[in-house]
Amino acid sequence: MNENETITQPEIFPGVVHPTAGGGILISSIDDVVNWARSNSLWPLVFGTSCCAIEMMSTASAKYDWSRFGFEVARATPRQADVIIIAGTIVNKMAPVLKRLYDQMADPKWVIAMGACATSGGPFFYNTYSVVKGADHVIPVDVYIAGCPPRPEALLHALITLQQKIKSGLTREQIRSGI
């Protein structure tokens, strides 16, 4: 099977059922099961630095309800969080704080850059004395979202994309080269 299909169409549960009398035996690999478990209970860190955080809160609340996908356990401490959503502008003074939060998160950990500011500095790319031009200057980013701010659907799409990335079990380089 082509790996790209695996990425775009994740299986519900990794493995095949080997039918036996009176039931069946599930055959899978431990890596796949672990990745499945990790991807379906991503706990985000409560972290928002500007207007993207408003959209993030909207995504968390009833209308968009990201708990449908397993993101509802937002933690206020980096030590219990799996994913940090950089929702907003990162200024020079915030950069060391962001790095420290990221360092305090336990492995495995993932990063989503939400919106134009976190991706590239966005509207502050020019004429600024204080804005970091992309959070990836500070910490490595897994998924980028376009938009200023992105709609809640876009954030959900990014979170689902991150789930697929985790489920695929591939490194960034493997995904990029299409192995």
Added chain:
Amino acid sequence: MSLTNNKIKEKLVEKFGESVFGFEENYELLTFEAPKEINLKVLQFLYDDEELNFQFMTDLCAAHYPDNIGKELAVVYHLHNLKDNIRLRFKVYTSIQKPDVYTATQLFSAANWMERETYDFYGVNFVGHPNLKRILNVDEMDYFPLRKEYPLEDQTRLDKDDEMFGRGGTIV
């Protein structure tokens, strides 16, 4: 009888004479000026006077006028009389070579962070401030970014050229 701009002006002139000047009314907001040496005396008078009662500081900020030689920096106080719901704006000017202005922190606790911000962005040195260090920018910054010697826009940017909007322009 509630307080009016004219009444405030009369009381100030009666107390300080020609030391308060430059009275203006922009959109009914009374604005005046005083030498920076007496800024605390004026603020204290506005605070203590039984009729004036300007006991709430709405804002404190600065402005840079590079062409105003010897008075390049203005420190602007916005005060509010909550009893009569009337506001005023009070300015003192200082030279940019020696931007020393007395701190208002003894009178208004709110001035603490606002003076730190004003120092951070314009370099006004508030004499007597308990903790005058940068508040919003990084501590390592060695300039005052809102002074006018720094251009508003990067002169090399091309993305705002008319060419980008399909109406001629200078980029070939």
